[in-house]
Amino acid sequence: AQSVTQLGSHVSVSEGALVLLRCNYSSSVPPYLFWYVQYPNQGLQLLLKYTSAATLVKGINGFEAEFKKSETSFHLTKPSAHMSDAAEYFCAVTSFSGGYNKLIFGAGTRLAVHP
Amino acid sequence: EAQVTQNPRYLITVTGKKLTVTCSQNMNHEYMSWYRQDPGLGLRQIYYSMNVEVTDKGDVPEGYKVSRKEKRNFPLILESPSPNQTSLYFCASSPRLAGVSEQFFGPGTRLTVL
Numbered sequence A: 001a002q003s004v005t006q007l008g009s010h011v012s013v014s015e016g017a018l019v020l021l022r023c024n025y026s027s028s029v030p031p032y033l034f035w036y037v038q039y040p041n042q043g044l045q046l047l048l049k050y051t052s053a054a055t056l057v058k059g060i061n062g063f064e065a066e067f068k069k070s071e072t073s074f075h076l077t078k079p080s081a082h083m084s085d086a087a088e089y090f091c092a093v094t095s096f097s098g099g100y101n102k103l104i105f106g107a108g109t110r111l112a113v114h115p
Numbered sequence B: 001e002a003q004v005t006q007n008p009r010y011l012i013t014v015t016g017k018k019l020t021v022t023c024s025q026n027m028n029h030e031y032m033s034w035y036r037q038d039p040g041l042g043l044r045q046i047y048y049s050m051n052v053e054v055t056d057k058g059d060v061p062e063g064y065k066v067s068r069k070e071k072r073n074f075p076l077i078l079e080s081p082s083p084n085q086t087s088l089y090f091c092a093s094s095p096r097l098a099g100v101s102e103q104f105f106g107p108g109t110r111l112t113v114l
Helices: none
Strands: A003-006 A010-014 A020-028 A033-039 A042-050 A056-058 A062-069 A073-078 A088-097 A099-104 A110-115 B002-008 B010-013 B021-024 B030-037 B043-049 B054-057 B077-080 B085-092 B109-113
Touching: A003 A088, A003 A099, A003 B021, A020 A033, A020 A062, A020 A088, A033 A062, A033 A073, A042 A056, A042 A062, A042 A073, A073 A088, A099 B043, B002 B085, B010 B021, B021 B030, B021 B085, B021 B109
Parallel strands: A010 A110, B010 B109
Antiparallel strands: A003 A020, A020 A073, A033 A042, A033 A088, A056 A062, A062 A073, A088 A099, A088 A110, B002 B021, B021 B077, B030 B043, B030 B085, B043 B054, B085 B109
């Protein structure tokens, strides 16, 4: 069965510093992987997705993620944090079950950005 | 504007009082889903629907019902709410199978059951 583990429920960085949010997945088939962001009092918004094309995926707001099959990882990075990046981030993997695909989410990582 | 809407956004109710949370999308999507979000657990799927009149259980369906009579609407029904259903609920839609398409999320409904 597919699953997702996000390491670190809270991450704190200074403005301008590197952002690294970790995600490891478990999948018995080639996975589709997603990162979503949730700003306060809002729904989830897609940041980026990996669908077996390029292993380095670029998303919105300067974020990118690299798919590493050998490490079963899909970590999210941004070179320079901005105050507006403060939000909760969710990694998700597709689960093929019962003839349809659904998303399995990690527990989330809350990112705080300090001036 | 393409969107998923949910109503109400906030709801406080008492144990056993039936309630319905509405969800509507204007993107002509086939696939719709309900999730609940709880701290430390991420989002867990409650029910999903692949098309009109086609619904099935997700990972945490107990205590919930859904219906899909029209393509655009997918209401979530709590026949007899209990305090353990206090949570943040999200409706989502996508144009085809969720695994290869982005899911579009509503703004969420924060439910408190006393």
